[in-house]
Amino acid sequence: MPDSNPFADPLRFERQVPECAIVIFGANGDLTKRKLIPSLYRLAYERRLPATASIIGTSRTALSDDAFRAKMHDSVKEFLEDSPFDEDQWTGFAKGLHYIAGDLSDPKLYSAIKEKLTALGRTNVLYYLSTQPSYYAEVVERLGAAGLGHTTPQGWQRIVIEKPFGHDLASARELNERVHGVFAEADVYRIDHYLGKETVQNILAFRFGNGIFEPLWNRRYVNHVQITAAESIGLEGRGAYYQEAGAVRDMIQNHLLQVMATIAMEPPAAYEPNAVRDERAKLLRSIRILRPEEVPLYAVAGQYAGFRHEPNVDPASQTPTYAAASFFVDNWRWAGIPFYIRSGKKLPKRTTEIAIQYNTAPHALFTPDAGGVIMRPNLLILRIQPEEGISLRFLSKQPGSGMRLRPVSMDFNYGSSFGERSPTAYETLLEDALTGDATLYTRQDMVEASWQVVTPILEDWANRQFEYPNYEPGTWGPAAADEMLARQGHVWRNS
Amino acid sequence: MEEQLKPAAAVIDPEKILRDLRELWAQLAKEQGSAGGVLRACSMTLIAVAEHDDEADAELARKTIGVLMHGHPSRAIVLTPREGGDFSGRVFAECWMPFGGQQQICSEGIEITADSEQTDEVARLLVPLIAPDLPVVLWCRGPRAFLDRSLDPLFPLANKIIFNTRAVRHASSAIEFLRRVRKEGGKDGRQVADLAWTRLTGWREAVAHLMDACPGGWLAAAGGEVRIEYGGGRPGTRTLYFARWIERALPGANVTLIPVAGGPGVHSAVFAGCGAETSVRLGEGSSLEVRTAERSYSAVLPPDSEESLMHEELSILGKDPVFDRVLG
Numbered sequence: 001m002p003d004s005n006p007f008a009d010p011l012r013f014e015r016q017v018p019e020c021a022i023v024i025f026g027a028n029g030d031l032t033k034r035k036l037i038p039s040l041y042r043l044a045y046e047r048r049l050p051a052t053a054s055i056i057g058t059s060r061t062a063l064s065d066d067a068f069r070a071k072m073h074d075s076v077k078e079f080l081e082d083s084p085f086d087e088d089q090w091t092g093f094a095k096g097l098h099y100i101a102g103d104l105s106d107p108k109l110y111s112a113i114k115e116k117l118t119a120l121g122r123t124n125v126l127y128y129l130s131t132q133p134s135y136y137a138e139v140v141e142r143l144g145a146a147g148l149g150h151t152t153p154q155g156w157q158r159i160v161i162e163k164p165f166g167h168d169l170a171s172a173r174e175l176n177e178r179v180h181g182v183f184a185e186a187d188v189y190r191i192d193h194y195l196g197k198e199t200v201q202n203i204l205a206f207r208f209g210n211g212i213f214e215p216l217w218n219r220r221y222v223n224h225v226q227i228t229a230a231e232s233i234g235l236e237g238r239g240a241y242y243q244e245a246g247a248v249r250d251m252i253q254n255h256l257l258q259v260m261a262t263i264a265m266e267p268p269a270a271y272e273p274n275a276v277r278d279e280r281a282k283l284l285r286s287i288r289i290l291r292p293e294e295v296p297l298y299a300v301a302g303q304y305a306g307f308r309h310e311p312n313v314d315p316a317s318q319t320p321t322y323a324a325a326s327f328f329v330d331n332w333r334w335a336g337i338p339f340y341i342r343s344g345k346k347l348p349k350r351t352t353e354i355a356i357q358y359n360t361a362p363h364a365l366f367t368p369d370a371g372g373v374i375m376r377p378n379l380l381i382l383r384i385q386p387e388e389g390i391s392l393r394f395l396s397k398q399p400g401s402g403m404r405l406r407p408v409s410m411d412f413n414y415g416s417s418f419g420e421r422s423p424t425a426y427e428t429l430l431e432d433a434l435t436g437d438a439t440l441y442t443r444q445d446m447v448e449a450s451w452q453v454v455t456p457i458l459e460d461w462a463n464r465q466f467e468y469p470n471y472e473p474g475t476w477g478p479a480a481a482d483e484m485l486a487r488q489g490h491v492w493r494n495s
Numbered sequence: 496m497e498e499q500l501k502p503a504a505a506v507i508d509p510e511k512i513l514r515d516l517r518e519l520w521a522q523l524a525k526e527q528g529s530a531g532g533v534l535r536a537c538s539m540t541l542i543a544v545a546e547h548d549d550e551a552d553a554e555l556a557r558k559t560i561g562v563l564m565h566g567h568p569s570r571a572i573v574l575t576p577r578e579g580g581d582f583s584g585r586v587f588a589e590c591w592m593p594f595g596g597q598q599q600i601c602s603e604g605i606e607i608t609a610d611s612e613q614t615d616e617v618a619r620l621l622v623p624l625i626a627p628d629l630p631v632v633l634w635c636r637g638p639r640a641f642l643d644r645s646l647d648p649l650f651p652l653a654n655k656i657i658f659n660t661r662a663v664r665h666a667s668s669a670i671e672f673l674r675r676v677r678k679e680g681g682k683d684g685r686q687v688a689d690l691a692w693t694r695l696t697g698w699r700e701a702v703a704h705l706m707d708a709c710p711g712g713w714l715a716a717a718g719g720e721v722r723i724e725y726g727g728g729r730p731g732t733r734t735l736y737f738a739r740w741i742e743r744a745l746p747g748a749n750v751t752l753i754p755v756a757g758g759p760g761v762h763s764a765v766f767a768g769c770g771a772e773t774s775v776r777l778g779e780g781s782s783l784e785v786r787t788a789e790r791s792y793s794a795v796l797p798p799d800s801e802e803s804l805m806h807e808e809l810s811i812l813g814k815d816p817v818f819d820r821v822l823g
Contacts, residue, residue, distance in 0.1 A: 006744035007703035009817045012696050012807065016704045047795065082594055417538045417568070421594070 017043075017434040019052050021122035023113060025104065025139055026130035027057025027068070031162065033075035035193075036128065039426035041076045042083060044093045048431055054120050056098045058109060068099035082421045104135050110146035117148075123155025126433055133164055137178040144182030151187055160189045160433055163254045164245065165442075168458065169451040176444050189433045190447060194255040195262075195440040196425030196432075199384045199414070203262045203354075204276075206382070206390065213380075214267070216358070217333075223377060224338045225263065226355040226493055227256055230347035234304070234321075234473075239312030247301075247323035248454050248461075251343035257284060257450040258442065259384070260339055263354055264329055273439040277446065284449035288328045295460035297487070299325040302478040303468035304346040318466060321345045324481040325457060326488070338488060342481060346473035348494075352384040355493045366395075366405050376407045379493070388422075389413040507582040507607065509623040515586045516603055523588060527599055533590065534600045536568030539630045539812070542621065542653070544646060545575045546637040547611055555801075556636060557606070561589045562802045564602040567809040570626040571604035576611035576645070582620070583608045611645060618648040630654045630812045634805070638662050641672055650676060655686040657808050660732040661694075669732055674822055688811075691732040692818055693804040697796035698737065698761060701775050701783050704794075705766075720767045721750045727759025737761050739821045 022040065024032055043049040057068055073094065077085045100116060102109030117125060127143065129136050140159065143149040149157050159179070166172025179188055194200055207214055216222070229251050235242050242250065261280040268275040290298055302322030308315045322344030329339065358378040379393040390412040398404040414422065432440055470478040476494045485491055520535060527533045543560060545553035553575040560571045571589075590601040605624060609617045625631055633653035640646045641663055650656060656676060660669040669689075677687040721741050725734040730752055741764070742750050755762050763776040778784040781796040797803060 005703055005706050007699065007706050007740075009696075009699060009703065011811050011815060011817070013700040013703065016707055018707075084594060413534070417536070418566075 014048050015431075015435045015437075017049055017053070017431065018124050019050055019122065020124035020126060020434060021054040021056060021117055021120060022126045022128060022430075022434075023056045023058065023117075024128045024130055025058055025135075026132075027099065028059035028061045028063075029130055031130045032057065033072065034079045035424070035426045036130065036430070037072045038076045038079045038081065039424055039430055041090070041093050042080065042424070042427055043431055045083070045086065045089050049434075051092065052096070054096045054098060054122055056100060056113065056116055058100045058102060058113065060101065060103055062101045063099050065097065065099050069094045069097045072097060081424050104131060104139055104142075107142060107145065110142050110148065114146050114148055123152075125155070125157050127157070127159045129159065129161050133162075133167075136161060137175050140179050140182050149182040149187075151184065156187065156436070157183070158187045158189060158433060158436075159183050160191050160430075162191055164249055165190050165254075165447045166451065167244075167249070169448060169455055172447055172451050176447075185444065186438075188444075189429075189438060190442045190444070191429055191433075192254050192258050192442050193425040193429060194384075195258055195442070196429040197384060198422040198425075198428075199382070199388045200259060200262060201428075201440070203259075203382060204271075208267050219334055219337045221358055222334075222337055223357045223359045224340065224488075224490055225260075226357070227259055227263070227339065227341045227353075228355070228493070229256055229343040229352045230349060230476075231343075231345050232347060232350045232474075234307070234346050235310050235313070237311070239310045242321075243313050243317055243319050246319040247321055247343050247345070248458060252323055252325065252341055253450050253454045254442075256341050256343060257287075257453060258446075259354065260287075260327070260341060261446075263356075263382075264334055264339070266333070271439070273437060276439050277443050281443060281446045281449060283329065283331075284446055284453065286329050286331045286334075287449075287453045288330050289452060290456045292456060292460060295456055298327075298484065299323070299457045299460070300478060300481040300484050301461055301466055302344060302471045302481070303466070304344075304471055304473050305469035306346075306473060307469065318461075318468065320461065320466075322347075322471060322477045322481075323457075324477065324484060326484060327453065338490070340485060340490070340492070342477065342492070344471075344477050347476060348474055350386060354382040354384070356380040356382075357490075357493075366403055387413065507584045507609075507620055509620055512584055512586060512605055512624060516605070519586055519588055519603065520601075523590070523601055532598055534598050536564075536600050536602050537570050537626055537629065538567060539569045539632055539809070540572065540625045541567070541569040541632050541634065541809070542572045542574060542649070543634045544636060544640075544649065545573060547576050547639055548578055549637075550575065552636060553606070556634075557587075557604070559801050559805065560604065563805055563809065564589050565591055566806055568600065568602040569632075570624075571602065572621065572624060573604065573606045574617065574621075575606075575608045576614070576617075576639075577608055578611050580608055580610050582610065582616075614645050614648045618652060621649070621652055625652065632657065632809065632812070635659070641669055650680065650685070653680075653685065655688060655808075655812055656680075657688045657690065657805070659690040661691050663732065666730060666732040666735050670735065670822065677819075677822065684814075686811075686813070686815060687822070688808045688815065688818065689732065689736075690801075690804045690808070692736050692821070693807050694733055694799060695737055695740070695761070696807065697783065697794070698764070698775065699740065701785055701794045702741075702764065705773060705775065705785060705787065719748055721745065721748050722753055722763075722765040722767075723750065724753045724755045724762040724764075725760065726755055726757035726762050728754065730754075731759050733760050736821050737764070739823070740817070743820050 024036060026032060040049060040055060073090060098116060100109065100112050102112060129139060131139065151157050166175050207217065261283040265279040265283040268279045301320035303319065304321050307313060307321050308317050324340065324342035327339045327341060360377045376395065381391045383389050392410045393407050395405040396408045398406045429440060476492060482492060523533050541560060543556040545556050553573055556573050584605060584607045587604045587606065588601045589604060590599050592599050631653045633649055633656045635646055635656065635658050640658060658673060663669040673687050673689060677685065723734065723738055734752065738750050738752055741748065763774060765772055765774040773787045776784045778793055783794045783796060785792050785794055
């Protein structure tokens, strides 16, 4: 809702999503059925999507509108998160679902979309690219050729592009140029669903909404930072995609570097799209680019035993299913402080968290000789999933005689403070795109900066032959990752 | 939902109540020990003052709080003033299993019956029972607060006080009263809310969205005319709030109140100035009929239940600048 509306009351009512159509390319895919349609249904359920909203799914598979609706009905029932399914609500929602079968390379598909939009009377359109990334540029150009994709006074046309945005820096730049041939930058929404997670957004609230943490948020007090995104599962049928992507492209280049930027960025002047994104972009540009000879020291690749036997995976694959890297931020706040990032599949548990380890007390008043003292540095843990919350670890005197210290934890748990269900990342991000709020979307300069950070690692690994597998499923990755930290006197927080 | 009640002392001792609460939690943890345990949830203290001598109202308040706790887990204190009654209290817990969750969430509550003539004493008693360092919301359910000053001693305990002026006969006096309560708590930043204002959210949302869809229209309306039809014989607080809200948003617009037959509250708002006439009218059921020069559509009003209104108010614990401006 524009601020200029004197009737606006953002504390009381939601921004209004205007009458619009959402065109999903790749409507037969996993993302559509697991995330997009359940999220749109939930937005409609909460009256955050107008009752008249139209959703047009397209893919190659021949389906009638009714067959598409039936398929989505089952998907929503199965994948709706933390909320019950309402059959009556679905009936109303399903009326807005339409389907057009067609080949992404066939101009007729785009003519059919245009006709449908005209028939529905929709001038505000959000296109969602949920196809294979290799089709992104072609779809955009064909939309342009069909006279679609241009915002006019009669209505906006926006496009949401799923990651990966490019395969490397050069392809990201090329894709960007081709997208800009049709859509203005303001209408391009590059989605990184991590940024839509409540807990990632809460990092900003935690840092900039409180007075006590920000003064401790710098090289003077912080010893190092660990960012972990561990998955206990393997490929789950995504062998073809994952073999091409690997851990760096799948997680680090996008999600985890964005999380790191959120943790390390400077305070923006205001909470508005460009101010926040400018600070994230500045931080990403401040990450020191590794020199080729530094890569073996500061980055570790791993592949779990059994990966090469997964369906659609090359039996001699050199794709890393685990990646860890040490990054340094060259600015006044963080100079010399390592940011360790790791992500892997088939690790002992599913967890995403940021652990900020503080320096120990400057003078060891309580020494181990004094009797059973366990000296541990303070640790601030921001848990993104699955148990969303924040913990602070500090030392406390054990009850009884003597001065025995023991680490204890002070916990904030989302569930115990906010009984309400949190919106899923896709609900948040879809609503934002529909109302024109790009704060939680990445910008081209951010995408390019993060590609620049990982490029030396990707290039080095592409030219090496690793002796894979180098870690067993259910372990915390290759021993080399532990050694990388040990060289700097640190250890991974494996709990 | 599971609920447990445990009698406390016949004469209230805050320490005893707190001890009872601790025992209650120990008992809950023991019972749920092998089933994922319980999560103790508390984000505020919510003190609900039931109608004077009205056990049924206290019961209704407790039920409403039970629903509210899912979204706003709190230490709930339900206070029933009773003429000449003894002080008594008991503790309870409201537990629920979140959809798809494995751990039961519980919030705690305290029921207190107290002599209505001794609110000062009650206020002193409540101080140690308030969950430390969390917001305190006082919910004055009935019109008693407007009739005498017997609830005044409770006001300093709260960061936010929620009233309901719906049944109040003299709307202007009620608004004046709210202003006074807000002013008295000014230095502490006490917030005042009125469920009569909360009931307008659906109307206000429809008007705001109407103006969104008509770029520049509100500018035209600013110099135009707004006619508000209301029922119930005399304009209640809801109608007065609505009119003031429009006047504040459109300074220079001529806002007229027109009585019509029907129940109390706003029946329609007609804006002249957004191209042609634009109107928002009460429709059938719980909907609004919106008409502009270009189109007509219905907007569903949010539920009018006490739970839903309270849910909205408990979501705003800080300043509410729009209501503050309307209150004046």
